[in-house]
Amino acid sequence: MCLAQSPAATLAFTVSLEPASARLFHVTLRCDGLQGEIQDFKMPVWTPGYYRVMDYAKYVTNFRAHDGAGNTLPWEPVAKNTWRVATGRAPVVTVEYDVAGTTVFPAANSFSESRAHITPPGLFLHVAGMLQHPATITFKLPADWTRVSTGLDPVAGRQNTFSSPDFDTLYDSPMLIGNQEVMSFDVQRITHRVVIENVPAGVDRPKMSADLRRLVETSVRLIGDIPYKHYTFLMMGTGNGGIEHSNSASIHFNGNSLLSTEGYQRWLSYVAHEYFHHYNVKRIRPLALGPFDYDRENMTTMLWVSEGLSVYYQDIVMVRAGLTTRDQYLEKIQGTIARVENATGHRYQSATEASLAAWGGSGIGGDRNTSVSYYDKGPALGVLLDLKIRHDSNNQRSLDDVMRVLYRRYYQEKKRGFTDAEFRLECETAAGGSLAEVFDYASTTRDIDYPKYFAYAGLEIDVAAKDGKGAYLGISTRSQSGKLFVEAVSAGSPAATAGIAEQDEIIELDGAKATLKVLSDLLLAKKPGDRLKVKTSRNNVAREVEVELGTNPQRSFRIRPSATPNPLQAAILKDWLRGEGQ
Numbered sequence: 001m002c003l004a005q006s007p008a009a010t011l012a013f014t015v016s017l018e019p020a021s022a023r024l025f026h027v028t029l030r031c032d033g034l035q036g037e038i039q040d041f042k043m044p045v046w047t048p049g050y051y052r053v054m055d056y057a058k059y060v061t062n063f064r065a066h067d068g069a070g071n072t073l074p075w076e077p078v079a080k081n082t083w084r085v086a087t088g089r090a091p092v093v094t095v096e097y098d099v100a101g102t103t104v105f106p107a108a109n110s111f112s113e114s115r116a117h118i119t120p121p122g123l124f125l126h127v128a129g130m131l132q133h134p135a136t137i138t139f140k141l142p143a144d145w146t147r148v149s150t151g152l153d154p155v156a157g158r159q160n161t162f163s164s165p166d167f168d169t170l171y172d173s174p175m176l177i178g179n180q181e182v183m184s185f186d187v188q189r190i191t192h193r194v195v196i197e198n199v200p201a202g203v204d205r206p207k208m209s210a211d212l213r214r215l216v217e218t219s220v221r222l223i224g225d226i227p228y229k230h231y232t233f234l235m236m237g238t239g240n241g242g243i244e245h246s247n248s249a250s251i252h253f254n255g256n257s258l259l260s261t262e263g264y265q266r267w268l269s270y271v272a273h274e275y276f277h278h279y280n281v282k283r284i285r286p287l288a289l290g291p292f293d294y295d296r297e298n299m300t301t302m303l304w305v306s307e308g309l310s311v312y313y314q315d316i317v318m319v320r321a322g323l324t325t326r327d328q329y330l331e332k333i334q335g336t337i338a339r340v341e342n343a344t345g346h347r348y349q350s351a352t353e354a355s356l357a358a359w360g361g362s363g364i365g366g367d368r369n370t371s372v373s374y375y376d377k378g379p380a381l382g383v384l385l386d387l388k389i390r391h392d393s394n395n396q397r398s399l400d401d402v403m404r405v406l407y408r409r410y411y412q413e414k415k416r417g418f419t420d421a422e423f424r425l426e427c428e429t430a431a432g433g434s435l436a437e438v439f440d441y442a443s444t445t446r447d448i449d450y451p452k453y454f455a456y457a458g459l460e461i462d463v464a465a466k467d468g469k470g471a472y473l474g475i476s477t478r479s480q481s482g483k484l485f486v487e488a489v490s491a492g493s494p495a496a497t498a499g500i501a502e503q504d505e506i507i508e509l510d511g512a513k514a515t516l517k518v519l520s521d522l523l524l525a526k527k528p529g530d531r532l533k534v535k536t537s538r539n540n541v542a543r544e545v546e547v548e549l550g551t552n553p554q555r556s557f558r559i560r561p562s563a564t565p566n567p568l569q570a571a572i573l574k575d576w577l578r579g580e581g582q
Helices: 167-171 205-223 255-259 261-276 308-320 326-341 351-360 374-392 399-413 420-431 436-443 450-455 516-525 567-576
Strands: 010-016 024-032 038-042 060-067 075-079 082-086 092-100 116-118 135-140 147-150 161-164 175-178 181-187 190-196 231-236 241-244 248-252 459-461 466-472 475-480 483-489 505-509 531-538 541-548 550-554 559-561
Touching: 060 075, 060 082, 082 092, 135 167, 147 231, 161 167, 181 205, 190 205, 205 261, 205 308, 205 399, 241 261, 248 261, 255 261, 261 308, 308 326, 308 374, 308 399, 326 374, 326 559, 351 374, 351 436, 374 399, 374 420, 374 436, 374 450, 374 567, 399 420, 450 459, 466 516, 475 516, 505 516
Parallel strands: 010 135, 190 231, 231 248
Antiparallel strands: 010 024, 024 092, 038 082, 060 092, 075 082, 116 175, 135 161, 147 175, 181 190, 241 248, 459 559, 466 550, 475 483, 483 505, 505 531, 531 541
């Protein structure tokens, strides 16, 4: 085991990006002043902000270690992400290794002839027990590359060298390296860099910068503080995905989408989400989300708050910044609610269960038959919380006040995250009474009374069901080992009438091997009254039934202002969705 480490030890990384065609990062870590006969070098298995075990160590090759004189030091793997080196009290220990950079994604490392993106947990080892130790990072670039963009601080007088006060900061500071374009703007004398590698020349740069400034200014006014000394937006890639960081954001998107008004608006909303995360999740956070255990999942029931309320606030900020209208917001939230309520998964998984299931891949609505997305149900719950707090406090307080209290009390004063109970307490304190019903909606699959809550703002919402496309069978399914099973059967549904039961294996559908895609395609192609042949197996006994399909109930959840709001309703609507200057 590693012994106590000297505070005088120095840790210095060098990352070589030559030759680019190899798609390998070569990393050297020099450790001066370590104490002990044995040192464990560890790589995280996940990156904060992306709730998946990534097993970054599988991309590491050619690991080796030597002392200051160049003598080889023996080592062995002792866990899938840990290399144990017999250092023999050497005053200088250097480890070297290569990391493959083959995946263009915010949570992965990528390396090509023209650029590189680094997700630090997947590139930098730490010495066990020394997460709080500072480190420096120096980059050796190809001759025709000019720039390293990151939220880390540069080291004065040393080209392409950066410092990190600890490894939590290092792991929270992605790097984009190449010849990217850089713009900047200031808010309260704090510089915000906008790093661009994929935006066509036809996109208006000054407008991009001005709109981003409005998003930042509006978010800062909402919380009332800027907790960083500089901020970096990394705008890159060609795919989708983003990860938030304490003073930066990694944002992958299709740059050509900014050429259309609709695509530009989606991009702004997307950036607003990642930026607001530097408050809500990086600083306003559940206890489980920091300090981190980099060796395993960090489970929480509160991703509907950390992610879902960030979705809620991305759109609120867009309205208040004058970048979208009230009607556009209402149209977007009605679409969000419809995605939740028109998928059968909302009957079987709550928002808190989806949060816990995120690490297993089902917390983002991957199978909408059996799961919900906290990215959808979270903002819907945000609306309920905000309107209920405004109503019960006679429009004197709101969810904004809750966010400010969480920021001040837990991040600034207590310097920790909050518990589930503390989050509820702060919400109910702002409301001046119980919010049991809303929190019940979060933790159960109970049907939500949307008209009640939207009425607080003088809004009406249509919850009447209409016939949707396709036909209705009435089951939820799960795939396991290449087989399709019935997870749940809706009462009174065609499936229930035909005797299909939970845990039945579905073998064939209209003579075709049963898969989730086959089922979805068949139901979309058929119409009510059509028949579907379903072959099932229960206790190893095969059975075939012919099911008469029903109508597929869908609801639009159209939201519109009431013709006769009372003074409190009108005031709540105005204050809730106010634009700049109102």
